[in-house]
Amino acid sequence: MSKLHFASDYQEGAHPAILKRLADTNYDGYPGYGTDPVCGSARERIREACACPGAGVHFLVGGTQTNAAVIGALLKRWQGVIAPDTGHIASHEAGAIEHGGHKVLPLPQTLGKIRADQIRDYCRLLFEDGNRDHMVMPGMVCLAHPTEYGTLYSLEEMTAISRVCREYGLPLYVDGARLAYALACPANDLTLADLARLCDAFYIGGTKCGALFGEALVVPDPSLLPHFFTLIKQEGALLAKGWLLGIQFDELFRDGLYERIGRGAIEAADILRKGFEDLGAELAFDSPTNQVFVRMRNEDLKALEEVTEYSFWEKSGEDHTIIRLASSWATRPEDAGTLIRALSS
Numbered sequence: 001m002s003k004l005h006f007a008s009d010y011q012e013g014a015h016p017a018i019l020k021r022l023a024d025t026n027y028d029g030y031p032g033y034g035t036d037p038v039c040g041s042a043r044e045r046i047r048e049a050c051a052c053p054g055a056g057v058h059f060l061v062g063g064t065q066t067n068a069a070v071i072g073a074l075l076k077r078w079q080g081v082i083a084p085d086t087g088h089i090a091s092h093e094a095g096a097i098e099h100g101g102h103k104v105l106p107l108p109q110t111l112g113k114i115r116a117d118q119i120r121d122y123c124r125l126l127f128e129d130g131n132r133d134h135m136v137m138p139g140m141v142c143l144a145h146p147t148e149y150g151t152l153y154s155l156e157e158m159t160a161i162s163r164v165c166r167e168y169g170l171p172l173y174v175d176g177a178r179l180a181y182a183l184a185c186p187a188n189d190l191t192l193a194d195l196a197r198l199c200d201a202f203y204i205g206g207t208k209c210g211a212l213f214g215e216a217l218v219v220p221d222p223s224l225l226p227h228f229f230t231l232i233k234q235e236g237a238l239l240a241k242g243w244l245l246g247i248q249f250d251e252l253f254r255d256g257l258y259e260r261i262g263r264g265a266i267e268a269a270d271i272l273r274k275g276f277e278d279l280g281a282e283l284a285f286d287s288p289t290n291q292v293f294v295r296m297r298n299e300d301l302k303a304l305e306e307v308t309e310y311s312f313w314e315k316s317g318e319d320h321t322i323i324r325l326a327s328s329w330a331t332r333p334e335d336a337g338t339l340i341r342a343l344s345s
Contacts, residue, residue, distance in 0.1 A: 004339050006272075006325035007309035008208075009178065009290060015210040015261065015329065017251045022244070030243040033229075034059055039246030045253035046204065046216055051193035056222030058232060059214055059245035063177045064093045065237035066203050066215045071142065072100045073231050074171050074201075074224070079139025081173075082119060084109035086148050088175060103136045111285055112147030116160035123168045140200075141165050144175040145190065146182045150287030155189045162198035171224065174202035178290065180209035180329065184262030187288040192259075196220045204249075210261045210329045211248040214239075261329045265290040268327040268336040275340030284313070284322045292325045307342040 005011045013019070030036035043057040060066045067089050071081050081097065083090050085106035089097050097104050107114045107122060119141060126132055141161065145153050153161075165172040174195060179202075182188045195202045196218060206214040219225050232238045239245055252258040272292045273283060281300075284293040295316050296304065301323070304310060313322040327336065 004308040004335055006327065006331075006339070007311050009181075009265070009326045009328040010208045011309075012328060012330040014212040014248070015251070015257070017254070017257065018211060018248050021247050021251050025243075025247060030241075032240045032242055033238060034242030034246065036243040036246060038243045038250055042216075042246045042250035042253065045250060046218060049192050049253055049256075049258070050196040050218055050220075052196040052218070052220050054220070054222070055196060056217075056219040056225065056228070058217040058219070058228060059239070059242060059249065060203075060217060060232060060237040061214060061239055061245075062207060062237070063088070063175065063203070063205065063215055064096050065235050066217055067093065067142070067175060068096045068100050069228075069232055069235040069237055070173055070201055070203075070217065070225070071097055071102060071140065072235070073228060074173070075102050075139040077101065078137055080105040080136040081140050081142050082107060082114075082122065082138050082170070083142045084112060084114045084147070086112055087142060088144060088148060088177070089142055091148070105136065105138055109147075111151045112144070112149035113151060113153060113157070114143070114161075115157070116164045119161060119170075120164045120167070123164075123170075138168075138170060140171040140173055142173045142175060144177065145195075146178050146185075146287075146289045146291070149285045149293070150289040150291030151285070152182055152185065152188050152288065153190060155194055158190055158194065158198050165200075171200035172198065174199050176203050177205040177215070178208050179205050180258055180262040181265055181290040182262075183259045184266050185289050186266075200224055204258070206245075206248055206252065208328070209258070210252060214245040214248055216245075216249050262290065264333065265327040265329055265331055267333050268331040269325075271333055271336035271340065272325055272327070275336070275343075279340070279343060284316070290327045292327075293322055294325070295320050295322050303343065308339050
């Protein structure tokens with residue numbers, strides 16, 4: 001049996017509808033840099049899905065580039081970005097934000113999330129500090145939905161955070177690299193329209209959610225990011241053949257595909273969670289989405305490696321390791337069942 005692929009959610013290519021559209025249009029000619037009619041159609045589909053007809057929609061190549069471009073555009077030179085200390089920009093983007101001249105201001109997280117009262121307390125204490133002019137001032141807040149732990153912000157939590165951000169004049173930006181898996185999760189109560197109403201910017205992940213590559217940034221009030229086209233090019237995130245991004249998002253947002261595409265991933269992840277628990281393994285985090293975190297004995301990892309690829313997460317004492325398995329839009333429920341059966345034998 002060949003190894004199963006659970007190391008990440010971008011190990012497969014793209015949804016068949018995207019591949020077909022790319023093949024069908026391969027010899028068509030389009031103007032570059034996202035000025036083509038296909039990108040225009042994709043933008044309109046996304047605006048409709050977000051119930052935000054006036055939104056600016058920009059297509060970028062990858063998640064780190066998107067985060068760096070947005071954060072760099074929103075922050076003044078003396079400002080930093082508040083984020084959970086486990087947030088992607090704080091831990092897994094190789095210092096891209098700091099490379100751009102801005103500091104990540106980490107707050108302690110609980111299962112990947114921070115709370116509205118933490119943001120308020122941080123801002124209040126900093127603004128009351130007599131030495132604040134010697135410190136990096138918060139200029140925005142960056143969250144992820146789902147989080148790095150696969151957990152979800154509720155509508156109530158996101159509303160409270162949005163309220164505090166507006167109280168202190170901090171733009172709220174949401175990294176949606178895995179947003180399709182949040183939208184497909186029964187535990188989720190945040191819609192695209194809610195994000196457009198509560199956030200100042202957010203991106204809709206494509207790379208991990210059925211596209212070959214690419215992310216779609218939504219800015220409900222386009223005046224927030226003037227000249228952003230130019231800034232995208234400065235970040236090296238402007239694709240000359242922009243229609244390749246437009247085609248992918250035009251298909252992902254045709255007939256609600258994006259909001260459905262993650263359902264199989266959630267079903268497969270649920271099978272994994274139950275299967276590992278039945279095997280006596282401990283789930284490290286209560287994640288309802290497509291990421292499954294398991295605390296395993298180091299001596300059992302060899303058997304796991306023989307049947308599947310997985311990601312190391314962190315050490316847990318001398319004898320245990322927390323590993324992550326991620327399902328994707330392409331994962332079949334039977335793949336998850338095959339893994340559990342292989343470990344049971």
